[in-house]
Amino acid sequence: MSKSKLHVATTINGDSVEFLCEPQQTLLDVLRDELHLTGSKEGCASGDCGACSVTFDGRLVCACLVLAVESNGHKVETIEGMADGENLHPLQEKFLEHSALQCGICTPGILVAAKALLDIDPDPTETRVRYWLAGNLCRCTGYDKIVRAVLDAAAEMRAN
Amino acid sequence: MAVDEIPKSVEYPLGTGMRYESPESIEGAVALLANSGAARILAGGTDLLVQLRAGMIEPELLVDIKSIQEARQITSENGGYRVGAAVSGAELGEHAALKQTWPGVVEAVELIGSTQIQGRASLGGNLCNASPAADGVPALIAAAALCTIAGPEGQREVAVEEICTGPGQTSLGKGEFVVSFFFHERAPRSGDAYLRFIPRTEMDIAVVGAGVNLSLDESGVCSAARVALGAVAPKAMLVPEAGAALVGTRLDDADLQAMAAAASAACEPIDDKRGTVEYRVKVAGVLARRACAIAFGRARNN
Numbered sequence: 001m002s003k004s005k006l007h008v009a010t011t012i013n014g015d016s017v018e019f020l021c022e023p024q025q026t027l028l029d030v031l032r033d034e035l036h037l038t039g040s041k042e043g044c045a046s047g048d049c050g051a052c053s054v055t056f057d058g059r060l061v062c063a064c065l066v067l068a069v070e071s072n073g074h075k076v077e078t079i080e081g082m083a084d085g086e087n088l089h090p091l092q093e094k095f096l097e098h099s100a101l102q103c104g105i106c107t108p109g110i111l112v113a114a115k116a117l118l119d120i121d122p123d124p125t126e127t128r129v130r131y132w133l134a135g136n137l138c139r140c141t142g143y144d145k146i147v148r149a150v151l152d153a154a155a156e157m158r159a160n
Numbered sequence: 161m162a163v164d165e166i167p168k169s170v171e172y173p174l175g176t177g178m179r180y181e182s183p184e185s186i187e188g189a190v191a192l193l194a195n196s197g198a199a200r201i202l203a204g205g206t207d208l209l210v211q212l213r214a215g216m217i218e219p220e221l222l223v224d225i226k227s228i229q230e231a232r233q234i235t236s237e238n239g240g241y242r243v244g245a246a247v248s249g250a251e252l253g254e255h256a257a258l259k260q261t262w263p264g265v266v267e268a269v270e271l272i273g274s275t276q277i278q279g280r281a282s283l284g285g286n287l288c289n290a291s292p293a294a295d296g297v298p299a300l301i302a303a304a305a306l307c308t309i310a311g312p313e314g315q316r317e318v319a320v321e322e323i324c325t326g327p328g329q330t331s332l333g334k335g336e337f338v339v340s341f342f343f344h345e346r347a348p349r350s351g352d353a354y355l356r357f358i359p360r361t362e363m364d365i366a367v368v369g370a371g372v373n374l375s376l377d378e379s380g381v382c383s384a385a386r387v388a389l390g391a392v393a394p395k396a397m398l399v400p401e402a403g404a405a406l407v408g409t410r411l412d413d414a415d416l417q418a419m420a421a422a423a424s425a426a427c428e429p430i431d432d433k434r435g436t437v438e439y440r441v442k443v444a445g446v447l448a449r450r451a452c453a454i455a456f457g458r459a460r461n462n
Contacts, residue, residue, distance in 0.1 A: 006180060023180035023222065024212060046210045050276055059250060059279040065209045066280070067202070069180050070224065113275065134362045135274020 010071040012037070013081030021068040028052045028063035031078060039079035039108045043137070050136035053109035053116075054078045060116040062135075079108035082115065090160075091115055091153040100149035102140030110136045114150045122158050126151060182224040186310045186339055189223050193335040194312050196221040201337045203231070203246040204280035206273065207289040223337070230339050231284070234258060239345030242308075245284025245338045253278070262343055263458065264352030264371060264451075268299035271356060274363060284338045290324040290395065293366040297324065297396035299354040301388035302371035305343050311336035321388070324395040347384075349376040351458025353451040356390070357443050359434075366391040367435040370423070370447040372455040374406060380460070382406045387419065387452075391434075392427040392444050399426040402448060411456050419452060420445030 005020035012035070021030050028045075031037045031054070043049035045064045052063040055077040063078075082089045091111050094100070101107045110133060117124055117132045124132070129150050130143070138146060179196075183189045193199050199221040202208055211217045225231045231244040234255050241258055249269045252258065259266040272281050272295050286296035287307070300320040307318050312335045320341070323330050332338070352373035358364035369390030377383045387402035401422040409415035424445035431437050 023178050026209065045213060047206055047273070047277055050274065053276055056279065059248070060275050061279040062276045065204075065206050065277075067180065067205065067209070067222075067224075069182075070202075070205070070226075072182075116275075131362060132275050135276045 006069045006072075008069055008072045010073065011075045013077055019068070023067065023069060025068045026064050027054070027056075027066040027068045027071055027076065030068035031063060031076075037078055037080050040112075041105050041108060043105065043109075048135075048137070049106070049109075050113060050133075051106050051109040053112045053136065055112065055116055058116075058119075060113055077112070079112055082111060089115065090157050091118070091150065094149040094153040094156070095146070098145045098149040098152065100141060100145040106136060106138040106140075110138065110146060114153070117150070118154050118157065122154060124151075124154060178219060179221045180224065181221065182227045184227045184229075186228055186230060186315075189225060189228060189337060190310055190312060190335055192221065192223050193337065199223060201225055201284075201288065203282040203285040204248060205285075206277050206281045207285060207291075225284075225337065225339075228339070237342065241343045243283060243341045243343065245287075245340055246282045249273075249278040249281050250275075252283070258343075261346055262303055262352055264354045264373065264455065265296070265299045265303050265305070265343070268295045268354035268356075268369075268371065271295045271354075283341055287320065287323055288330055288332070288338060290326070290328050290330050291365075292324075292327055292393060292395055293369065293391035294396060295354070295356055295366055295369055295390065298369045298371035298388040298390040299352065300341065300371075301396060301398050302354070302373040302386045303343055303352055304373070304386060305341045307338050308340045308342065309336050310339050315339070317342070321396070321398050326394045346462075347375045349378075349459050349462055350374065351455040351460075351462060353454035353458065355447050355451045355454070357447055365434065368392055368429075368440055368443045368447050369396070370444065370451045372448065372451040374403075374452070374455050374459055376456075376459045380410060382409055382411060385452075387423060387448055389423060389426065389444050389448065392429040392440050394428075397426065399423050399448075401426065406452065411452060416449050416452055420449045423448040 009018045041051035043051035047062045047065045054063045197220040200219040202222045202224040231246040286294045305320045354371045356366040356369040371388040374385040385403040385406035387399045390396040405419040427441045429440035
């Protein structure tokens with residue numbers, strides 16, 4: 001059987017990207033191992049922890065549950081696309097301000113997930129934030145600081 | 161442990177020649193499936209990729225059906241709706257008209273997994289993964305939804321309850337796949353609902369699931385009812401006796417009790433860490449009754 005690699009042309013954080021991959025490689029594998037975008041983390045590799053959260057055509061997904069080849073012709077946004085150069089996104093600023101992280105492994109995924117929420121709902125309730133982030137596991141913070149940071153960022157973004 | 165003894169990260173158990181194809185037509189998909197060995201359909205992939213990674217399946221071919229228009233769209237048809245097998249849960253939830261007409265079905269799908277899972281997971285995948293605890297399936301069965309199946313012999317329509325035959329098993333023949341689901345036109349005064357019981361508030365697998373779909377006549381008497389249960393048998397199932405207990409009634413206490421008793425009597429659950437046999441049997445009746453109350457309220461307001 002042919003071992004020839006698949007050619008994929010996709011858009012990642014606004015940049016056109018082409019790569020070769022095996023059919024079974026996940027988007028997360030390629031982001032991290034081939035494109036060296038290591039902000040997305042591998043926690044469970046089964047869609048339970050959300051550490052690999054990215055957006056796919058604007059929709060929040062786990063990069064471990066998407067094949068790399070499926071991104072052909074689509075748009076992917078990762079944590080690396082969140083800050084504007086040296087300027088952190090308000091969510092990133094608020095996570096620092098509220099100490100909404102400890103070990104940090106879950107943080108990129110939670111930031112991507114929170115941004116996806118604020119993109120569709122600039123003024124979410126605390127309950128909505130908690131349900132929206134139910135697929136992002138954090139073993140350090142107990143979530144309260146994360147939720148406060150998201151709500152505070154939302155408030156700041158609405159004010160500006 | 162010395163550094164050189166630390167195990168390397170786990171390699172995929174497969175990758176020895178698995179092919180990926182993304183046909184743009186139903187015929188293209190059927191031809192690929194007909195000419196291959198072990199093949200799997202890829203819709204949202206939220207179950208499939210986990211099974212691939214765990215080495216539970218080793219297909220020679222993956223056929224991604226997301227480039228097939230019929231599998232990716234929601235359209236109106238004969239007063240009802242046709243929903244592509246690969247439409248994501250998030251897309252279903254955003255379709256206001258479908259949600260208005262079949263709130264039980266859409267709510268059932270929205271219970272599946274996290275926001276991230278909702279971005280990919282599909283009705284077709286939820287059905288064909290054939291988990292006895294799949295949340296979408298009892299609601300589909302209660303709704304009397306039909307599957308359109310494409311295969312080497314052309315297309316056929318089958319009731320959803322005919323698809324799963326046991327855990328992980330379906331009645332689909334070689335080369336066949338589910339393209340879409342058809343939801344018939346609603347009679348006036350109809351409502352549906354789905355409830356599942358889990359020990360947490362979110363992100364868990366059903367201990368019991370109950371889907372109910374019913375219609376009332378002009379005087380408020382139940383004229384038709386379908387009750388379906390999940391996670392209490394090797395597959396999600398229709399319980400005709402439970403539905404029959406409601407027809408001709410006004411869903412008074414005694415009627416609901418008879419329905420609940422019929423639902424419990426139909427259960428053949430397993431004992432596992434999520435619930436004992438006795439518990440599941442009892443909860444099935446209670447949950448079906450609560451779902452009836454929601455469906456009844458919706459029917460009265462329609």
